[in-house]
């Protein structure tokens with residue numbers, strides 16, 4: 001139940017702040033300054049007499065309760081001039097209590113980042129959150145927001161999930177998002193790797209910027225649990241990076257069916273399962289934060305844009321991923337969820353290519369795939385030379401594409417190439 005209530009609460013907080021918020025679940029005595037909301041009338045009976053929780057009804061009750069609370073705190077706000085509003089201190093609740101009659105359904109603590117929210121909960125600090133927002137209470141921002149400077153700010157304080165986040169591109173993305181101020185759930189099959197990376201990130205930044213979690217994108221149970229965990233730990237989600245993927249190359253005449261199916265299962269089916277459970281929590285949050293845009297971003301590949309010789313399982317799964325992206329985008333736009341794919345070129349310095357024992361460079365060298373190549377460096381040089389910009393794709397290249405997609409307010413369902421000119425769209 002908390003994983004359903006928390007996104008509704010977080011949506012209200014985002015609506016109030018016009019900024020991302022962390023919402024954590026608390027125990028103990030109810031805070032005195034809390035916005036307390038009774039959701040009793042959201043529990044209804046269906047035709048069979050079974051009780052169901054009506055999410056839309058709960059969102060309506062929460063929206064109305066927040067509007068009444070806001071009016072009580074700043075009753076004269078609607079009459080102020082823009083100049084006065086620029087100086088207005090916008091107050092928001094730092095705790096929300098949801099009740100069903102006398103029963104407490106949940107106590108939620110709110111702040112800008114997870115450490116601050118945890119401190120509030122620990123100290124029972126329910127002082128209102130204050131912000132000079134430049135926003136008319138109950139109204140819209142009037143500052144023009146035309147600057148593209150400091151694009152990395154677009155993810156500051158956002159909650160992100162990165163699947164396959166422990167290694168390779170996923171590691172680069174986890175590092176990049178955390179360094180830009182996001183809270184990143186590093187979701188990977190490899191829990192040890194996720195834990196080690198989260199520890200490194202948190203130590204170097206001196207704050208909780210990464211939380212490791214074991215997850216398998218091919219399992220519905222695992223993905224459902226992942227997003228419930230995210231809702232319980234942070235209240236909701238802003239950005240889901242569907243990065244986990246595998247590559248098993250093989251000739252159409254030789255590749256074993258199980259190898260073909262494995263690649264398809266992870267890259268294609270796994271993307272569907274991840275998007276399925278990510279979009280559920282994003283939809284819930286949307287019910288109370290109608291204006292807030294969120295993102296599902298698939299890390300696709302240049303092999304999703306052009307064929308890949310003796311690598312059909314991989315390229316096919318990535319081509320299919322673009323079909324899912326476009327279709328999910330059409331459906332989820334209703335909830336202000338953008339869905340896009342980013343199609344990087346080869347990450348030559350990542351483990352897939354550079355691993356000294358099982359990386360592609362060493363495999364290609366042993367297989368004599370590059371004629372005349374005597375060393376791994378020869379193979380690498382051959383592949384770099386095929387890129388018009390003469391190098392492989394790197395973490396920061398992908399990060400720039402992520403910032404673009406998140407910042408964009410007027411695009412969805414796209415495949416964004418990051419290939420150094422190797423693939424040019426028509």
Ligand SMILES: NC(=O)c1ccc[n+]([C@@H]2O[C@H](COP(=O)([O-])OP(=O)(O)OC[C@H]3O[C@@H](n4cnc5c(N)ncnc54)[C@H](O)[C@@H]3O)[C@@H](O)[C@H]2O)c1
Nearest residue numbers: 164167168169188189190216217243244245301346347352
């Ligand atoms: N490496 C490249 O050159 C390259 C180029 C273009 C696109 N990509 C894409 O980028 C993404 C990452 O690739 P990479 O090369 O960095 O991979 P990688 O093999 O280095 O890392 C993949 C990570 O995903 C995790 N993972 C694998 N299966 C999983 C599952 N079922 N559930 C959860 N986690 C799982 C692994 O444990 C690992 O940490 C993939 O989608 C890949 O197709 C890679």
